[in-house]
Amino acid sequence: MSVLPFPSFLDDIKEKGLKRALFEGINEVVERATAGMNVQDLREALRGDAPSRKPNPRLQPHADGFWLHMRPSYFHKSVTGLYPEFRLGWLSTYFVFFETITGIFLMVWYTPSPDVAYANMLSIMANVPLGQFMRDLHRLGAEAMVLIVTLHMLRTFLTASYKKPREFTWFSGVILLALTFFLSFSGYLLPWDQLALWAVTIGASMVEAAPPEIVGTNLNLLLRGGPEIGANGLLRFYLLHVLAVPALLFIFVGVHYYKVVLHAHSLPPGEENIGEDTAKRVPLDKRVYFIPDVLTSEIMWIGITTLVLIVLVTWFFHAPLEAHANPQSTPLGTTAPWYFLWVQGALKLGDKVIWGIVFPTIVVVFLMAYPYLDVTKSRRWAHRRLQLTIAFGMAAGFTVLSYMGLPEFGVINSADSEILHELTKEPAFNHVGVLLPVPYDELAPGMYITRQFQAEPGDEASVVSAFNAEIANGAFPVEGGRTLIQYLDQGQHLPVSSLTFTTAADGTALHEAMAEFSHMMELERLELRNGWGAVIVTEWQPGLKRVDVVLSWDDVEMRGGAPVLDANGDSIPRLDANGSGIRRVNSDHIFIHENAQYFAAPGS
Amino acid sequence: MNLQRLLVERIEHRILVGTVAFLGIMVLVGWIAINENGRMQAFQRQYEARAIERGAELFTANCTTCHGANGYGGARGPALNTPYLFGHDFLAETRRERLGLETEATLATTSEERKVAISERLVALEALEAPIRQQMNAAVLKGYNPDAPSRLANLGWGGGLPNFLYTTLVHGRPTSGSYWPQAMAAWAQRAGGPLRSDQLEDLTAYIINWDKGSEWTVEDLLAVQQFPKVPADGAELAALLANAEPRIGVETPVEEIMVGLEGLSGDVQNGQTLYNGVLACSGCHMNAAVAPPTEGTWTRVNEVRLLEPQFAGYTPEMYLAESIIHPNDYIVPAYGAGLMPANFGERVTYQDLSDLIAYIASQDQPIG
Numbered sequence: 021m022s023v024l025p026f027p028s029f030l031d032d033i034k035e036k037g038l039k040r041a042l043f044e045g046i047n048e049v050v051e052r053a054t055a056g057m058n059v060q061d062l063r064e065a066l067r068g069d070a071p072s073r074k075p076n077p078r079l080q081p082h083a084d085g086f087w088l089h090m091r092p093s094y095f096h097k098s099v100t101g102l103y104p105e106f107r108l109g110w111l112s113t114y115f116v117f118f119e120t121i122t123g124i125f126l127m128v129w130y131t132p133s134p135d136v137a138y139a140n141m142l143s144i145m146a147n148v149p150l151g152q153f154m155r156d157l158h159r160l161g162a163e164a165m166v167l168i169v170t171l172h173m174l175r176t177f178l179t180a181s182y183k184k185p186r187e188f189t190w191f192s193g194v195i196l197l198a199l200t201f202f203l204s205f206s207g208y209l210l211p212w213d214q215l216a217l218w219a220v221t222i223g224a225s226m227v228e229a230a231p232p233e234i235v236g237t238n239l240n241l242l243l244r245g246g247p248e249i250g251a252n253g254l255l256r257f258y259l260l261h262v263l264a265v266p267a268l269l270f271i272f273v274g275v276h277y278y279k280v281v282l283h284a285h286s287l288p289p290g291e292e293n294i295g296e297d298t299a300k301r302v303p304l305d306k307r308v309y310f311i312p313d314v315l316t317s318e319i320m321w322i323g324i325t326t327l328v329l330i331v332l333v334t335w336f337f338h339a340p341l342e343a344h345a346n347p348q349s350t351p352l353g354t355t356a357p358w359y360f361l362w363v364q365g366a367l368k369l370g371d372k373v374i375w376g377i378v379f380p381t382i383v384v385v386f387l388m389a390y391p392y393l394d395v396t397k398s399r400r401w402a403h404r405r406l407q408l409t410i411a412f413g414m415a416a417g418f419t420v421l422s423y424m425g426l427p428e429f430g431v432i433n434s435a436d437s438e439i440l441h442e443l444t445k446e447p448a449f450n451h452v453g454v455l456l457p458v459p460y461d462e463l464a465p466g467m468y469i470t471r472q473f474q475a476e477p478g479d480e481a482s483v484v485s486a487f488n489a490e491i492a493n494g495a496f497p498v499e500g501g502r503t504l505i506q507y508l509d510q511g512q513h514l515p516v517s518s519l520t521f522t523t524a525a526d527g528t529a530l531h532e533a534m535a536e537f538s539h540m541m542e543l544e545r546l547e548l549r550n551g552w553g554a555v556i557v558t559e560w561q562p563g564l565k566r567v568d569v570v571l572s573w574d575d576v577e578m579r580g581g582a583p584v585l586d587a588n589g590d591s592i593p594r595l596d597a598n599g600s601g602i603r604r605v606n607s608d609h610i611f612i613h614e615n616a617q618y619f620a621a622p623g624s
Numbered sequence: 625m626n627l628q629r630l631l632v633e634r635i636e637h638r639i640l641v642g643t644v645a646f647l648g649i650m651v652l653v654g655w656i657a658i659n660e661n662g663r664m665q666a667f668q669r670q671y672e673a674r675a676i677e678r679g680a681e682l683f684t685a686n687c688t689t690c691h692g693a694n695g696y697g698g699a700r701g702p703a704l705n706t707p708y709l710f711g712h713d714f715l716a717e718t719r720r721e722r723l724g725l726e727t728e729a730t731l732a733t734t735s736e737e738r739k740v741a742i743s744e745r746l747v748a749l750e751a752l753e754a755p756i757r758q759q760m761n762a763a764v765l766k767g768y769n770p771d772a773p774s775r776l777a778n779l780g781w782g783g784g785l786p787n788f789l790y791t792t793l794v795h796g797r798p799t800s801g802s803y804w805p806q807a808m809a810a811w812a813q814r815a816g817g818p819l820r821s822d823q824l825e826d827l828t829a830y831i832i833n834w835d836k837g838s839e840w841t842v843e844d845l846l847a848v849q850q851f852p853k854v855p856a857d858g859a860e861l862a863a864l865l866a867n868a869e870p871r872i873g874v875e876t877p878v879e880e881i882m883v884g885l886e887g888l889s890g891d892v893q894n895g896q897t898l899y900n901g902v903l904a905c906s907g908c909h910m911n912a913a914v915a916p917p918t919e920g921t922w923t924r925v926n927e928v929r930l931l932e933p934q935f936a937g938y939t940p941e942m943y944l945a946e947s948i949i950h951p952n953d954y955i956v957p958a959y960g961a962g963l964m965p966a967n968f969g970e971r972v973t974y975q976d977l978s979d980l981i982a983y984i985a986s987q988d989q990p991i992g
Contacts, residue, residue: 066635066639067635068634068635068636100632101628101632102627102628102631102632135821138822139822142671145664145667145671146664146667146668146671147664148664149657149660149661149664150653150656150657150660151664152663152667153653153656153660312635313635316635316638316639316642317631317632317638319642320631320638320639320641320642320645323641323642323643323645323646323649324641324642324645326645326649327645327646327648327649327652330648330649330652330653331648331652334652334655334656343678344820344822344823513684513688513693514693515693515694560680561676561680561830561833561834562833562834562835562836563673563676563833564676564677564680564833566680609684610677610681611676611677611680611681612677613673613674613676613677614673615669615670615672615673616670616673616674616677617666617669617670617673
C-alpha cells in the first residue's frame, strides 16, 4: 500500500530495501540518459567484454539517442588505426566546439568598439581570473584548427578519399577550410592592437583590388565599413567572427558530417579493388563498434589534444598583444597571419588583381573542382603519380610563397632604419628589440659607442677617448650645419651639453647588446660607410630611463636599395655640390621602465 | 608499432591514456588557477610600466616644446615636474603644529601661562621655518607661494591629480592664451585633438610618475623654471577694486542718483562705447523686437512717457537713469518685464551713467 496516493520511490524502498531500490533507481536513470545502456552494459563496454544481453544494448543509443544517431554504430577495422586518418577529421570537429566554448568565455569580457576593445584585452589579462589562459587557448586553438583542417585536406588528397562517391564531401570540406581560414582571420582584428589592425588592413586591401574598380571599392567599403578600418569595421569583423561565419560553419559541418556517415570512411587505398567502394559493406569480423572502441578512442584524442594545448599555453605560448591600434603608424615588417603569407608572397610577384584576387580564387576553385576533374578510378599510390606530384608541388609552392610573404623577402628598408628597428622595436611575434631585454640595473646611465668593439682587446678605452676627442673637435656634423649636440638637444629633445662616451662594462647585457649593435653596423658597412653607432642612456624619471640610439655614416651612392660598388667592391661616397662628403645621422629613442619586464615569465 | 598499440589496439590503454591526459589537464589548470593572482598583478605592474614608457614617448613628441623635456616648464608653459603640482608642503610639520597652537590660544579654557608658552613656541617655529623659506626664495620670485603649496587646493579642484591631468589634456586650457604666449590646445580626439583616450591615460601615467612622494626636495622646487600662472591674482584684483571709482549700487533711489550726477558732463563717445560694447545695451535695444529701439528714445520719453502721471516732476535724464538702474520700476507697454538685467547699478559709475545718457540724447535731439 502506497504511503502517497501514487506509486513512489518510498514504496520501492519498503518493498525491496534501500540498497536495491537505490541501485535500480540509478540504473534506470543511466539507461534513460544513455538512451539504452544500463550500468551493467556500460561496465561491460568499458571493460572490453562482449555484451551479455540481446539485442546488443550498445546499438541502442545509435537508434534512440539524438547525438549518436549522427554517428555510425560501427566502423571498418582498417580506418580506426592511426593510419589512414590520424584522427584529423575528428580533431577538426573538436576544435569547432573548443573554439566556441573558449570564444564564448572571451565574449563575456569583450565589447566591439575601438574605444574599449583594447582596454577589454588589458582587463582580460589583468583582472579576469584565467582570462589570459582562455585567450591563449582560443588563439592557439584557432591556429591549431587551421593547421589540422589543412592537414585533414592533405591527408584526404593523398589517400584519394575525394573520389567517387565522395566528391561532394570533399567540396563541402573545401568550403569548411575556407570558413576556418576566414574565422581565424576575422578574429585577428578583435584585440584592436597594432598586429590586428595592420594584418587585417593587408588582408582587406586585397578585397579592394577586386576588379572592376566599382566592385572592389564597394566590397571594401562593405567589409571595412569605411575607407579605413574603424568602429564600423571592427563591429563588422566581430559580427562575422561570432555570428555569420560560425553559422555557416555549423551548417557545413552538418553537411560534411552527413556525407561522411552516408558514404562511410573510405578504406586505405590498397584494401579495395580498383574502382570499388566497399566502405559501406563491412564484414562481421572487420567491424569495430562505436561503443566502446571508437568512443573511447575519440575521448582519448580530445584529452591528449587538450593537454598538449594547455601545456603549450602554460609554458610556451602566449597570445600576442601589441600596442594599441594606431592607423597613423605602420609598424616595420607588417605581415598577414601565417596561413595567408602565401597570398602576401604572391602579391610580391606583380599585379595586385592577378596575384591578390585571381590567383587565390583559382586555387580555391581548383581545389573545389578537383574531384570532378580527376575522374580516374584507381586510388592506388602507384597509379596516381601525376596527382601526388601536383599535391607535393602545391605544398612546396605554398611553402615558397609563404616564405616570400615574410618581410625578409623583397622588402627594402634603408640599413639605418633596419638597425634602429632591430635595436628598439616593441615585442611582437616573440621578437623584441635588442636593447629592451637588458636588465634595468645593467642599463647604466652613460654614453656608449660601437667603436669600442672595433678596438683590439685592451685598447678599448683609448679608442673611445680618441673618439671623444674627434667629437669635441666638431667631427661628424649634422646636415644643416648643426653639431651632434644641437641635433640631440633641439631635434630629439634630449638635454645634453657634452658628449663623453665611455666603454660598456664587460660581462653586462648592455655590453652584449652593444656588441650586437656593432656587429649589425659591420654587416652594413658598405651602406653605412665609416659608420658608428651610439647608445645614450639617461636617468629620466623615478624608475624610468631613456635610451637614445644614434647612427652616423657617410652617405653613399645607392641604386635599387643597395649601395653602388666600385671595382674594389667598395661603396662610393656621395658628394655635395662643393665636392665634399655628406655625413648622415639617424636616431630613435625608447623609454624603459624598471617594471616593464620584457619577456619575463608570467607570474614571476 | 608501439604508438599504435598504446593508442589504438587495447581499450585499457586508451582509457588509461585518456584518464592520465584529463588528470594532467586538471592538475595544470589547477596550477594555473593558483598562480592567477600573482600573474594578474604582474601583468598589471608590467602594463602600468609600459604605459609610462608610452607616455614618455608621447610627452617627448607633443609636450616638450612648452613644458620642457624634463618637465620644468618654460616661457611657453608651466612646470609639471614640481612638488607644487603634487601638493608637497615643505613646511607641513611646522604648519600643522602652528595651526594647532594658534587654535589652542584662542580657546577660553587656555590658561594665561599656556598662552605665553604658546607664543614662545610660535616664535621658535618661525625660526625653524625661516631657513627653509629662505631657501625657497628663488621659487617664490617665480610665483611659488610656500603657504599655498598645492596646485589642486589653490584651484579648488575636487578630484584627484590623475583626473585633473586627464581633464586638462582632454580639453586643454581654452583661455590660457590670455596669460601664456599660446593657449594649451585640446588633445583628445573627442575634443578635436590628435590623441586617443588611452594615449591620454599613458601621458597622465607618465606625468604622475614624476611624483617623489615625501622625497621631494627644495632643489626640485628650485629647478622649476616656471610655475603656473594665475589669470588674475585674488589680492591684486581686490586692490584694483579698492582703488576703483565707486559704483552707483542697485539699491540707490533715483533721487540720490540725480544728486550724484550733478555737475558731471557726459562724454558721448564713451557712452557709445559702453552702450555698444562693454554693457552691450545695443544687443537688445536695436529693432524694437525685444526692447524699445535706441533711435527716438529721447523724443518718446519727452512726448509720451513723461506725460504719464507717475512721472510728474521727472526730467528725461531722471527717467533714463531710473530705467537703467531700476529697469523693472516701469515697463514700457508691449514689452516683457524682467528681461533687462537689474545689476547695472553694480557695473556703472556715475560718470558712466552720465556718458550713457549723453549718448542716448545724442541719438535723438530733444525737442525745442
